[in-house]
Amino acid sequence: MQNKKLTGVVVPLGALYTKENPIIGEFPDLIDFADFCKQAGLSIIQLLPVNDTGTQSSPYSGLSAFALHPIYIRIKNIEGFSKAYKNDKAFKAAYDEFTKNAAYSPRYDYDYILNTKITLLKMLYDFTPTGQTGEPEDSLSAWIKENSWVKTYAVYKNLKWKYMQASWKSWQKDDKEITPEQISKLWSTKKLKKDHLFYAWCQMVADEQFSKAVKQVHKLGLLLKGDIPILMNEDSCDTWANPEVFNQELRAGSPSDFDNPAGQNWGFPTYNWKNLKDDNYGWWKNRLKTASAYYDAYRLDHILGFFRIWAIPSCDCNALNGHTEPYACFKAIDLYELGFDEDRIRWLSKPHIPTKAIEDITWNHEIAHKVLELFCNRINDEELWLFDKSVTGSQQLAAADFGKIVEDEVAEKIRQVLVKYWSDRTLLEVAKNKFIPLWTYGQSTSWASLNDNEKNALTELFASLEKKNLKLWQKQADEIFTAITKSVKMIPCGEDLGVSIKCVPETMKTHNILGLRVIRWCREWSEEGQPYVPFKDYTPLSVATTSVHDSSTLRQWWEEEKESVKAFAEANPGAFGIETEGALSEKDSSEAAKELAQQAFSPELAEKVLKASATSASQWFIPPLQDFLYMDKGFWLEKAEDERINIPGTVTKFNWTYRMPCTIEALNDNEALIKKIKNISVRN
Numbered sequence: 001m002q003n004k005k006l007t008g009v010v011v012p013l014g015a016l017y018t019k020e021n022p023i024i025g026e027f028p029d030l031i032d033f034a035d036f037c038k039q040a041g042l043s044i045i046q047l048l049p050v051n052d053t054g055t056q057s058s059p060y061s062g063l064s065a066f067a068l069h070p071i072y073i074r075i076k077n078i079e080g081f082s083k084a085y086k087n088d089k090a091f092k093a094a095y096d097e098f099t100k101n102a103a104y105s106p107r108y109d110y111d112y113i114l115n116t117k118i119t120l121l122k123m124l125y126d127f128t129p130t131g132q133t134g135e136p137e138d139s140l141s142a143w144i145k146e147n148s149w150v151k152t153y154a155v156y157k158n159l160k161w162k163y164m165q166a167s168w169k170s171w172q173k174d175d176k177e178i179t180p181e182q183i184s185k186l187w188s189t190k191k192l193k194k195d196h197l198f199y200a201w202c203q204m205v206a207d208e209q210f211s212k213a214v215k216q217v218h219k220l221g222l223l224l225k226g227d228i229p230i231l232m233n234e235d236s237c238d239t240w241a242n243p244e245v246f247n248q249e250l251r252a253g254s255p256s257d258f259d260n261p262a263g264q265n266w267g268f269p270t271y272n273w274k275n276l277k278d279d280n281y282g283w284w285k286n287r288l289k290t291a292s293a294y295y296d297a298y299r300l301d302h303i304l305g306f307f308r309i310w311a312i313p314s315c316d317c318n319a320l321n322g323h324t325e326p327y328a329c330f331k332a333i334d335l336y337e338l339g340f341d342e343d344r345i346r347w348l349s350k351p352h353i354p355t356k357a358i359e360d361i362t363w364n365h366e367i368a369h370k371v372l373e374l375f376c377n378r379i380n381d382e383e384l385w386l387f388d389k390s391v392t393g394s395q396q397l398a399a400a401d402f403g404k405i406v407e408d409e410v411a412e413k414i415r416q417v418l419v420k421y422w423s424d425r426t427l428l429e430v431a432k433n434k435f436i437p438l439w440t441y442g443q444s445t446s447w448a449s450l451n452d453n454e455k456n457a458l459t460e461l462f463a464s465l466e467k468k469n470l471k472l473w474q475k476q477a478d479e480i481f482t483a484i485t486k487s488v489k490m491i492p493c494g495e496d497l498g499v500s501i502k503c504v505p506e507t508m509k510t511h512n513i514l515g516l517r518v519i520r521w522c523r524e525w526s527e528e529g530q531p532y533v534p535f536k537d538y539t540p541l542s543v544a545t546t547s548v549h550d551s552s553t554l555r556q557w558w559e560e561e562k563e564s565v566k567a568f569a570e571a572n573p574g575a576f577g578i579e580t581e582g583a584l585s586e587k588d589s590s591e592a593a594k595e596l597a598q599q600a601f602s603p604e605l606a607e608k609v610l611k612a613s614a615t616s617a618s619q620w621f622i623p624p625l626q627d628f629l630y631m632d633k634g635f636w637l638e639k640a641e642d643e644r645i646n647i648p649g650t651v652t653k654f655n656w657t658y659r660m661p662c663t664i665e666a667l668n669d670n671e672a673l674i675k676k677i678k679n680i681s682v683r684n
Contacts, residue, residue, distance in 0.1 A: 007043060015660050026072050050069055061233045225295060238283075302495055310324060334461065570593035614681075
């Protein structure tokens with residue numbers, strides 16, 4: 001199937017919407033949705049992650065790498081529902097209250113739905129033999145035996161409940177610093193058994209409902225593609241129970257770029273790949289094995305992170321002092337050989353802050369000294385200071401308390417300056433006597449002070465590190481992929497957006513991992529004019545798409561990014577009927593593309609873009625559901641931005657709560673839309 005040119009659709013499970021189930025998409029809704037996909041000639045259904053994320057609506061903020069999200073359980077499909085509904089007035093009243101006001105809205109209320117479902121599940125659980133006796137039924141015992149990870153998950157979830165969902169890092173020491181033996185002991189504690197079994201029971205129910213839906217997807221001849229987030233929430237069950245797998249001293253993110261001058265700090269711990277390697281990547285293998293019970297293919301999120309991750313000290317508030325993991329480095333002796341002595345090395349590797357930087361804010365020399373004395377040590381009689389050893393990161397500076405030395409407004413400006421100077425250096429001492437260049441070293445005060453010979457010497461040293469890094473990154477990824485991709489039969493795909501490292505596509509090809517090609521971003525970024533890559537030149541070992549969950553939709557892109565649209569139309573004139581066998585000159589073709597880009601977005605334009613995109617050389621073409629629905633204006637929301645799934649860099653109730661604008665029944669009955677999708681789905 002991997003070598004066939006197939007078309008699919010991406011959808012968040014929670015977005016599915018039926019007449020019978022208008023609250024949130026649930027596992028059984030996949031059955032009806034698969035019927036629609038089959039009619040439309042689609043071969044693949046790709047889901048956003050469906051693992052438990054606790055109180056976080058983001059599916060990429062996993063609370064567990066193994067557990068399914070209980071929010072997707074259909075309550076009334078659980079065995080014993082009818083009995084409880086009939087005999088328990090409180091349960092009936094709670095369920096009726098939950099369902100009676102289930103009118104359609106463009107977004108769903110994640111917190112309300114989750115909290116209500118957990119309450120209903122607990123009430124229903126109390127009607128089961130397990131809930132009444134505190135002893136597992138035979139079916140549950142057998143399921144737990146086959147899914148041993150659930151014991152750790154159940155103990156963790158029960159402790160989260162005990163601590164009112166607080167992070168495990170704030171728990172009492174005995175619960176926070178735990179061993180496998182202690183987890184096993186807690187699992188077996190009689191007075192806790194019923195509560196632990198509740199979480200195991202929920203997982204068994206979720207597994208049964210999901211597995212039943214998957215069986216129907218397969219019966220229709222469709223593939224199901226899952227999504228595996230690369231990182232785990234620092235408050236997850238996995239980081240709590242497997243501290244050896246994660247590096248809690250570092251946080252993952254991305255370095256400084258044009259759009260993000262301070263880089264991005266995602267807040268997730270990095271992996272301890274050495275320990276994972278020593279265990280033959282057991283944790284990752286188990287994670288994929290669990291996913292393979294449902295999926296035929298999987299998407300590895302941020303695949304670059306398997307080569308190298310941007311690692312940020314956990315005590316920093318931005319990503320400027322981050323570095324790649326793994327990394328090649330040099331030592332002080334290498335700098336001595338280039339003519340730098342101890343004082344010069346200190347100047348390059350330690351952030352220095354002049355008195356004037358604070359004095360320009362306080363307009364008072366004496367007050368500036370008082371402020372700096374709180375965090376810094378003055379260098380002899382110079383008006384220059386070094387941060388004290390007690391300062392461990394920029395978070396400390398961002399939260400600095402100046403007492404009554406300065407007013408609040410001035411204090412905030414000083415904090416910003418201190419944070420800025422914390423990253424004002426050329427070299428970063430990653431470990432004792434291990435140096436690397438800071439990502440933004442070219443903007444540092446110390447770099448500007450060097451003469452041309454010194455800059456050239458360091459530039460050559462940095463270049464030699466880059467070559468070593470490429471070998472390190474390729475070696476690490478090759479070892480990981482060799483171990484994990486061969487451990488399951490699922491087809492591997494990788495999110496390789498924005499990657500310009502040569503070894504990445506080479507290594508992905510070696511391991512038959514499909515890359516990702518988003519048509520609006522598929523350009524030769526390093527060339528003048530940044531021309532679009534023609535559809536015929538897409539890498540065959542890839543998945544093409546029109547949009548992703550973090551981007552605007554096709555409609556919003558067309559309406560708001562006119563220059564990009566114009567360039568896209570100009571690069572693909574035949575897709576829009578602009579050019580017929582050279583009938584138009586290059587100048588006329590460009591003008592026609594410009595006129596096209598100025599047109600209002602329409603169902604006809606949506607169809608043209610989708611149809612053209614499906615002609616790419618990519619083996620799979622999997623757009624999001626929203627972009628397919630644009631071919632019928634009756635499914636458009638009033639505002640294009642409301643059709644997005646997520647807006648990166650924001651944390652709101654809007655994100656990750658998108659719902660389809662129509663029922664699945666309406667999709668199944670829409671013969672015109674089905675015909676249009678089917679015309680796109682057939683790929684040669």
